[in-house]
Amino acid sequence: MAGTSRTASASRTASTPGTESTPGPDITVELLCTEADFDAMRRARPAAGDYARYRERARLVLRDLRRHGGHVWVRPLDPDDYRAFCADEGVPADSAVSRAQYSADRRLLPPMPYAGEPLDVVLRHLVEQRDDERTASTALGLLDLATEPAERAATPASEAATFGGSHLVALVRGAGPGAHRLTCVMDAGPEQLSAQAEFEQDEQRLWSYGPRLDIFATLLAATYALGESATITLCTRPLPAHAPEAGTGTEAGTGTEAGTDTEAAADTEGETVRGWRLLADRFEPLTPMEVRDAHPAPSPTASPTASPTASPTASPTARYAPGFPLHPPPE
Structure with missing residues (x-):
């Protein structure tokens, strides 16, 4: 379930400034960051094995991509967001095509560059990136709510x-x-x-x-x-x-x-x-x-x-x- 998408089909991914001449394709790997994410995603897309096996496969995928050159990026795969996307678009959650469409969604978090860090470090980084995004989104929502013009005592x-x-x-x-x-x-x-x-x-x-x-x-x-x-x-x-x-x-x-x-x-x-x-x-x-x-x-x-x-x-x-x-x- 560690999905990969080439930037040729997902134009939202930006290249790192100053590295455009490096040979090899840009590849984004979407990772399930926690065991809870893995279990939730498995309910949408059944998969064999447990989370430990998934982590080992993800580690090998990242290692092999680095060995082949090019730019490797990582991004969290949020099961709740994925299911909401499938419901909004009317596509089945257990389809590889749906995953590809989701990967190309411009609303996703920007990917982070991967430079060979241990998988535990990568996953922790992605979890905190996702938590930051959720905090920012909620805070902005509260700010919008509190400053609606319709509210008499609202602060602009x-x-x-x-x-x-x-x-x-x-x-x-x-x-x-x-x-x-x-x-x-x-x-x-x-x-x-x-x-x-x-x-x-x-x-x-x-x-x-x-x-x-x-x-x-x-x-x-x-x-x-x-x-x-x-x-x-x-x-x-x-x-x-x-x-x-x-x-x-x-x-x-x-x-x-x-x-x-x-x-x-x-x-x-x-x-x-x-x-x-x-x-x-x-x-x-x-x-x-x-x-x-x-x-x-x-x-x-x-x-x-x-x-x-x-x-x-x-x-x-x-x-x-x-x-x-x-x-x-x-x-």
Whole structure:
């Protein structure tokens, strides 16, 4: 069930800049990322074997494709999305033709390049990519709901978006040099949502790892527009001796120079965790004890797009501190 599709028949797949001259075709492999996905897909398309056997076949397929050259891409195969596609299009779910039509659907997540990583790493990356997309989609839906013109007390969408973006900039500015992970958890509301964003910055540049800063800003905007509350934490650790090389991560466009307002980087050793509670349009600093309680529990997996120096949770020796004052840029 590890499906492959050549980009000749799936024009949505983009080539990696600067590698167009590499010989061999571009091939996208769609993978069932969890055993639950495998079981759900098997109900739509019966297959022999168990998930362990499926994983081994997928590993061999990826290995062989890499050996033959060309560009190999991977993308999660979502059984629920596939079944919805088949229902919308009126095609049978157990047909290879239906799978090919689904693979060519432009609405799918963009594929990720595969460079020979272990299969466990690839699958974890794909699961988190899919989770990020779902969080972004839900947050955007909530933002649309809260800013519908028909609602008398609705906050205009542009105002909410400006609020989310400007306060993200304030958080990034205040974080200062270091390797950072921001976490936002909506405390209530119609959906229990959370988002994390990782970035590094020194005195001159800021690197963002993945699209999560945008998702984080959207969740702030949705919380503000809905009039709900959210808890925000910032975990900071010192940068290594060598900053990320060019091309590692994405240089984020915050519209400001990194390194202004460096309250969060006062320590040169260990990790520091700060926190705030978003209430209406106010970011209220948490006490150190509240920050400790609010900081996310240790995660068994690391982020797929994370900096190698960023930490998902604070170390046992972390220092907990109130959030620093935020100074959003003028509108």
